Amino acid sequence: MEENNLASEVLKQLKDQHKEENERHQEECDRLHTIITRLIVALCVVSAMLAFLIGFMVWESYKPTEDITKTIEQENKDGQNNYIGNNGEINNGKAKDNNKND
Numbered sequence: 001m002e003e004n005n006l007a008s009e010v011l012k013q014l015k016d017q018h019k020e021e022n023e024r025h026q027e028e029c030d031r032l033h034t035i036i037t038r039l040i041v042a043l044c045v046v047s048a049m050l051a052f053l054i055g056f057m058v059w060e061s062y063k064p065t066e067d068i069t070k071t072i073e074q075e076n077k078d079g080q081n082n083y084i085g086n087n088g089e090i091n092n093g094k095a096k097d098n099n100k101n102d
């Protein structure tokens with residue numbers, strides 16, 4: 001009878017141990033499921049933002065642009081023309097030899 005008690009006690013301990021392991025495994029699976037769900041949501045948000053940004057850049061590239069041309073008169077005779085525009089661009093040009101007899 002003692003042998004049956006000992007065997008049933010060992011089986012009960014093994015069942016309890018197995019039950020605890022299953023509960024820990026289930027908790028770990030639930031935690032990983034939550035993490036994966038959050039990562040998928042974050043990936044969807046980032047993908048939507050990237051698609052919006054690319055679409056906005058394409059839309060902006062098709063907007064009409066305004067070309068501005070300025071004509072600058074030469075003020076010197078040595079052939080060097082430098083003009084600094086409003087936004088700091090330097091345009092270098094060559095002088096036309098209008099006064100060859102000077």
